[in-house]
Amino acid sequence: RRRQPVREVLFFPSRPSCTEELLAEAAGTGAAARPCPCPLPRGDCSLSRLLRRLLSARRSLEICLFAFSSPQLGRAVQLLHRRGVRVRVVTDAQYMGLQGSQIGLLRHAGIQVRHDQENGYMHHKFAIVDRRMLITGSLNWTTQAIQTNRENVLVVEDAEYVKPFLDEFERIWEEYNPIHYRFF
Amino acid sequence: RRRQPVREVLFFPSRPSCTEELLAEAAGTGAAARPCPCPLPRGDCSLSRLLRRLLSARRSLEICLFAFSSPQLGRAVQLLHRRGVRVRVVTDAQYMGLQGSQIGLLRHAGIQVRHDQENGYMHHKFAIVDRRMLITGSLNWTTQAIQTNRENVLVVEDAEYVKPFLDEFERIWEEYNPIHYRFF
Numbered sequence: 001r002r003r004q005p006v007r008e009v010l011f012f013p014s015r016p017s018c019t020e021e022l023l024a025e026a027a028g029t030g031a032a033a034r035p036c037p038c039p040l041p042r043g044d045c046s047l048s049r050l051l052r053r054l055l056s057a058r059r060s061l062e063i064c065l066f067a068f069s070s071p072q073l074g075r076a077v078q079l080l081h082r083r084g085v086r087v088r089v090v091t092d093a094q095y096m097g098l099q100g101s102q103i104g105l106l107r108h109a110g111i112q113v114r115h116d117q118e119n120g121y122m123h124h125k126f127a128i129v130d131r132r133m134l135i136t137g138s139l140n141w142t143t144q145a146i147q148t149n150r151e152n153v154l155v156v157e158d159a160e161y162v163k164p165f166l167d168e169f170e171r172i173w174e175e176y177n178p179i180h181y182r183f184f
Numbered sequence: 185r186r187r188q189p190v191r192e193v194l195f196f197p198s199r200p201s202c203t204e205e206l207l208a209e210a211a212g213t214g215a216a217a218r219p220c221p222c223p224l225p226r227g228d229c230s231l232s233r234l235l236r237r238l239l240s241a242r243r244s245l246e247i248c249l250f251a252f253s254s255p256q257l258g259r260a261v262q263l264l265h266r267r268g269v270r271v272r273v274v275t276d277a278q279y280m281g282l283q284g285s286q287i288g289l290l291r292h293a294g295i296q297v298r299h300d301q302e303n304g305y306m307h308h309k310f311a312i313v314d315r316r317m318l319i320t321g322s323l324n325w326t327t328q329a330i331q332t333n334r335e336n337v338l339v340v341e342d343a344e345y346v347k348p349f350l351d352e353f354e355r356i357w358e359e360y361n362p363i364h365y366r367f368f
Binding site for chain 1: 195302304305307308310322329331332334338342348349352356
């Protein structure tokens, strides 16, 4: 019996809220034992929904992002990597070195990251969970975008959408293979 | 008998190509009589597919775009307006005044445009054709993005996606009503 494919739309800005419990629970470090003392409201918001979708990964996570600086989303990705999920990240060369970028931390944690060497921007903003759930939209994974911009994210399980994005990821992943980099 | 909902994914960069014939045909000005002398290749590409989807509008077109400077897409929108399609545009205040922006031309043509007065960006990049087809993704409607960036656009007719975007558009349209603008 096949369940209905997930079809969800998230809009931003997401109201500031505490995601500690969600992340601690996912890390299996016993959230209930150490309640977060911060004054932010708890409960559901677009950011927590996005985090939950990502944290549902069991086998693989492909990420293709122009800008990635959100600490919460960075922690979620590192957590999945530690849990044994195969994480691969593609990003834009111009953005990745900026202050606050999560890319250095992800690389430090042992996660594979590749970037462009092109004039144009690697402007995609999508992720694919377990090769079956596509998360895509206008949202870069930055605190600025999450908290203050008008943004959208679609969560999609229909193969007509997921498959072309998987193919696009593999195409870019191979093109950005460091063996092809040119150093001038 | 209901036809299958359109489900299409477009990737960019789109190779440079001539869209004169497509636009002249849509304008009803007799494309065949005046073939474009430019040396660009003809034929299908992501930009021409995007144009065709837009030009299929018969009644209404909602556009919600961070950046809009592509002359071809600007012509398509003006053409729809002249054809009697109800066009409404929402855009970002920081970007709309930049050189090359199509927003001034659209306003000059009599198309309704509203913009934010917020600190954050109005970062959406979507359009809705005839209240039933959603066009959304990472792509701003700029020549730079179309020709040199890695970008994606989804074309979606499933109501689960279209309806929330229609609601989001109406919400923003009302919020950006000039009667709410504050002048300091």
